[in-house]
Amino acid sequence: MSVTTQFKCGWAHFEITSNCNLACVYCAVSQPWYQGMNLAEDKARAVSHWLLKNNVPNININGHGETTIVKGWTKIIEPLLSSSARCHIITNAAKSFGQEELETLCKLNSITISCDTFDAALYASLRRKSQLRNVLDAIATIRDTAKRLKRKPPKFILSCVLGAENSPSLEDFLLKARCMDIKTVQLCSLTEYPLPPESDFKLNPLSTLSKPELARLNELLASYTVTQDGFLNIHPGILTEIQTSLAC
Ligand code: SF4
Numbered sequence: 185m186s187v188t189t190q191f192k193c194g195w196a197h198f199e200i201t202s203n204c205n206l207a208c209v210y211c212a213v214s215q216p217w218y219q220g221m222n223l224a225e226d227k228a229r230a231v232s233h234w235l236l237k238n239n240v241p242n243i244n245i246n247g248h249g250e251t252t253i254v255k256g257w258t259k260i261i262e263p264l265l266s267s268s269a270r271c272h273i274i275t276n277a278a279k280s281f282g283q284e285e286l287e288t289l290c291k292l293n294s295i296t297i298s299c300d301t302f303d304a305a306l307y308a309s310l311r312r313k314s315q316l317r318n319v320l321d322a323i324a325t326i327r328d329t330a331k332r333l334k335r336k337p338p339k340f341i342l343s344c345v346l347g348a349e350n351s352p353s354l355e356d357f358l359l360k361a362r363c364m365d366i367k368t369v370q371l372c373s374l375t376e377y378p379l380p381p382e383s384d385f386k387l388n389p390l391s392t393l394s395k396p397e398l399a400r401l402n403e404l405l406a407s408y409t410v411t412q413d414g415f416l417n418i419h420p421g422i423l424t425e426i427q428t429s430l431a432c
Contacts, residue, residue, distance in 0.1 A: 389425065
């Protein structure tokens with residue numbers, strides 16, 4: 185790879201694939217026009233080499249798709265994990281990880297799991313091709329593997345797309361995340377797409393909540409932000425959407 189930079193790259197997102205094993209109702213992946221693709225293995229290795237050569241200090245091994253469905257993903261990222269770079273991944277944790285995959289996951293600084301609720305039925309409706317128990321099993325198994333390997337376990341982060349249907353159970357989600365020693369919960373804004381084919385369930389924007397519901401949500405978010413401990417990370421678009429809807 186012959187790309188050179190005149191600036192210091194502090195963070196890189198390394199997208200090995202934009203394909204996904206899930207079809208979440210609110211995601212572009214579920215739209216009929218979506219086309220994912222894999223990075224060819226030689227190109228993936230070249231990107232990895234470039235990141236190492238340029239001493240990029242933080243690497244997120246994810247773009248839009250699910251990295252762990254790519255055959256040989258552990259081998260592709262191994263050179264990065266053996267370097268001084270801080271490596272992170274975003275995964276839906278839907279698959280059952282093999283031993284080699286678990287050991288690779290243990291070497292990451294942080295693992296962000298996309299999970300929007302701890303209500304099992306709602307999780308299944310939103311994610312469509314996975315169950316909440318897969319996420320809980322993945323967290324426990326990765327921690328157990330790290331313990332067996334005598335490694336410090338990766339930090340776990342939950343990434344939650346917040347909409348009208350999962351906002352009523354948000355407080356329960358945050359309380360359980362704290363109990364599970366989740367480092368941070370990221371609340372992400374919903375990007376609206378048409379209802380995907382073969383789906384009868386939609387995650388609607390927060391603006392469809394009633395004013396009392398919005399006010400309760402606003403109060404809950406404010407109670408977490410005053411603690412300033414970094415546990416809750418709210419996308420600014422969520423606060424703007426709530427404030428705008430309350431002001432209407
Ligand atoms: S897991 Fe992520 S990329 Fe895959 S369908 Fe769901 S939201 Fe989209």
